[in-house]
Amino acid sequence: MGILPRGILGGFSGLVGTVVGSRWRDRDTIRAKPMFKKSRTATESQEIVRLKFSVVSKILTSMSALISIAFSERDGKPSHNSALKYTLDNAMIGEYPDFAIDFTKFLVSSGKLPLTIVQPALAEGQSIRFQWNPQVHSNLLPDDRAILVAYHAPTNRTYYTIGSNIRSEGTSLLELGGLSGAEVETWLGFISRDGKRVANSTYTGKVAIP
Helix, strand or coil: CCECCCCCCCCCEEEECCEEEEEECCEEEEEECCCCCCCHHHHHHHHHHHHHHHHHHHHHHHCHHHHHHHCCCHHHCCHHHHHHHHHHHHCEECCCCCCEECCCCCCCCCCCECCCCEEEEEEECCEEEEEECCCCECCECCCCEEEEEEEEHHHCEEEEEEEEEEHHHCEEEEECCCCCCCEEEEEEEEECCCCCCEECCEEEEEEECC
8 A cells, every 4th residue: 555645745655556656865756566477377378379279280281282272161261260270179189288189080171061971091002092982962963072181290291182083983092102101190071173162071090001
């Protein structure tokens, strides 16, 4: 509490409102109330958010060109922001500081095109074989293009192709090369021929390359 020893127009000592009064070398002085330092808890919370963003941004950066196409439908937001928000909200696992991506919940494409039945991906030499139900109907067109994706976490490298095969063919091959003995995470999605409709990708498993 502040003290006004000589009335409202005189000097004072202590805290009054947002200022601090004191006497120094026979002079009355005032200074601003010092700001409280941020709590340790707030600093840790900021570090948790920063680390989560770092983990998600790393994988999204490896497939930025794909994301710009395959997330174009979601929420009307810029594709990268949409993918970032989805992943933070739905595909993060672990405790600080050991955060990681849950690949089974991660999406490489997202939209309103209906899902289809897919099979687990398989290694075929230095390539990945993807297979799905080729049946079509009014919302699943035979010329929907397949989105094939493989991610090699140790090198943070994404391999993908769009439209090498279409829905009615029921199968497609993603060539990798140079990954003998490695394991990759895989996903399959679809995008309409005109690029306006996209399906949520399906995780097709971890595949070991012989």
